Amino acid sequence: MTKLRVINFAVSLDGYGAGVDQTLDDPLGTDGERLHEWAVQTKWFGGPGSPDGIDDRFIDAGFESIGATIMGRNMYGPVRGEWGEDMWTGWWGSNPPYHHPTFVLTHHAHDPIEMEGGTTFHFVTDGIESAFEQATAAAAGQDIRLGGGVSTIQQYLDVGLVDDMHLAVVPILLGAGERLLDRTDRLDGFGPPEIVASTTVTHLTWRKA
């Protein structure tokens, strides 16, 4: 049975999943890169490995048994409004790290973009449920990773489609930006989380109760 899973999504101690002012140079907004220092030091990202190996295990697990990805348009790129002439193909170069069908939520239609390595970006204009159905079909029995950003995860939480959610809580304060858990009902329907600490972050994993 295909699950919709949030995996390795980083939030600050004060709850922000991204800073303000996303730009081409700052894909996660001002100070947002500080949310990902723990991740970029892992071997998967080409780093030396996390100090105790725990973050490496979580990052690696985020790519196992995943047959499709769903993401919001802001995670796909900085373009707003109509796509225009610019041939934006994501932040990840010619060979993105997904290697499977990847569904981008947008209000603006766009032909699919086939990348190297098995990633094809599909642009979904008819809503989050449609994206979920298409991703479920594409995943062929594997799970779907819900990439982000904050607004996309909130929308799927609000319709109860998220099966499990793994957040990496980074012990820094951003003070502004997009706050993931801004309402108390967003954890309704999940049991108490599993808690695992590395030397750098706290991994919290909620599963549907």
Add this chain to the structure above:
Amino acid sequence: MTKLRVINFAVSLDGYGAGVDQTLDDPLGTDGERLHEWAVQTKWFGGPGSPDGIDDRFIDAGFESIGATIMGRNMYGPVRGEWGEDMWTGWWGSNPPYHHPTFVLTHHAHDPIEMEGGTTFHFVTDGIESAFEQATAAAAGQDIRLGGGVSTIQQYLDVGLVDDMHLAVVPILLGAGERLLDRTDRLDGFGPPEIVASTTVTHLTWRKA
């Protein structure tokens, strides 16, 4: 050298150290008791012990080498304004768990109250620095525990007097109440925290850099 230490102070995942509407029945405000379920199950509080023993160790450590306590008036009791006729002596019965001089910040003078078991409540009306000085003298070389609540801790953080701060982050959302880390500068001057997870909470300990 006497340190001023925040120990075992519980905050929700969305950062609240207490809920709203503190009353005699709800000393921590609406839902605030949920912040302390992890603590009351420890042996120190007369519970069965925490599932993995980790929370027990943290709770026990919170009473070691402490020679004085400072707390805000709201932590001491629900009385507001003038003390009046009511002989309030704290939430903790005739033998409070402090067993040392305990300094209560207030705008309203009150004679010291000597309790059983070594706790004497002293009421300090001339500010947080004065309370710190009096507590330092009383601690006689041991450390001072800064009890809370949120506003009291914030005031001491803002003048840079806190040497280390241990928060127990409880993976629940309160959505309203008193938010401890509501400004990004409140962690300035501390290094990255030590992170220890139990099965129920995350223990974060910052020390002066």
